[in-house]
Amino acid sequence: MLEYLSFFLKDLSFSFIILTVGFILGWIIYNNIILRDVCLKEALFTRDNLAVWIEFIGAFVFPVLYLAGHGIKGAASDNIFVDLAVCLGYTIFYIAILTILRLCSKFIVNLIDASDAHGKICLNKEICEQKNVGAALFSVSLSVIFVNIIKFLDIINIINGNGLEILMKVMIFLVFMLLALVCYNLVLRRRTTLFKELFIDNNAAAGIGLLGFVFAVQTIISEVMSFYGMDFDLLTVAFVIAVSLIIFGILSVLFKLIFTNLVKVDIWKEIYEQDNVGAAIGQVALYVGIAAIIVNFIM
Structure with a gap:
């Protein structure tokens, strides 16, 4: 019993150190590099x-x-101090990469080279000064992809010579x-554009x-x-993903049509013309539910 308790306490302190270091490091980078042109505390x-809170929680905290929790999986030795060093290395590496990718999100918006009533569009200013919830959710969406x-x-698998397989996985994703x-x-684009809805119209529902x-x-x-991690075959994985996404698209359209005919409401107009957040949340539930069904079917 005491052995289990000792193991639990060591593991808890081990995880706490990694999460704490990751959070503090992330805050320093986020506050001083990513949002260096605005005052995060004031915002x-x-x-x-609200837009800043959404971006802060979705694109920083989570x-x-x-990633700090994912870094804990980087254990490489029976020595807890070696494991701690390895996991901290993973955490720092992950957060550094996340920072680089987050900075790229600003360039993505700047490359579009568009302007609204406030002048040239800047992601940080859209979120922190104009309180654009749509822009904040765009940033969170990019963070989901980056993570x-x-x-x-x-790192360990790359060192062991599995770098090509990891590169293939990143490229497939x-x-x-x-x-x-x-x-x-x-x-x-049949009726509007995503960029217009998010940055020009400030559409939170979009x-x-x-x-x-x-x-x-x-x-x-x-x-x-x-699912195919232990027996990774490029063509098989690509084929299954392609079929799964096609099925996802077909089911999404079918269920939207069924729901639209049942309630006699145009979901597209509700979301993109009337900025109906409730309708958008309903659409999200549909997307996630269909994705869960497909994943469970594959398993």
Whole structure:
């Protein structure tokens, strides 16, 4: 009994150190590098800015803690101090990569080179000054994608010569994620554009819909790749992901049509013309539910 208690206390203190270091490091980077042109403390507590809170929790707190927790899996020795050093190394590496990718999100918006009533669009200013919830949800959506990219990076496996397999996994995830987003944008372009809804119209409902779609798609891709993790075959994994995403798209359209005919309401208009957050949350539930069904069927 005492052995189990001792193991639990060591493991708890081990995890606490890693999570604490990860959180403090993440805060320093997030506050001083990513948001260096705004005052985060003032935006969070003085201005009572919902958009900043959404971005702070979804693009900082959850990703940093998740990656710190993922870093705990990096144990490489029976020596707890060696394990601690390895896990801290993983955590620092993951957060450094997350920072680089987060900085890329600002460049993604800047490359579009568009302007609204407040001038040239800047992601930080949209969130912190204009209180744009849609922009905050766009940032969170990118963070969901970034975290999934980072969690495939295993330093020990790369050192052991499995770097090519890890690169293949990252590329498969990126390719299918980008294809899914392109299809998502093509569907919207029949009547509007995602960028216009998020950054020009400040449409929170559009942001919620995007986040739900990204979360559902990454769930399908990640779970399929995890399922074939022990016997990774590029063509098989790519084929299963492609079929799964096609089924996801077909079922999403079918269930939307069924629901629309039942309640006699145009869901597209509710989300993109009337900015109906409730309708967007309902659409997210549909996306995530269908993704869960597909994943469980594959398992």
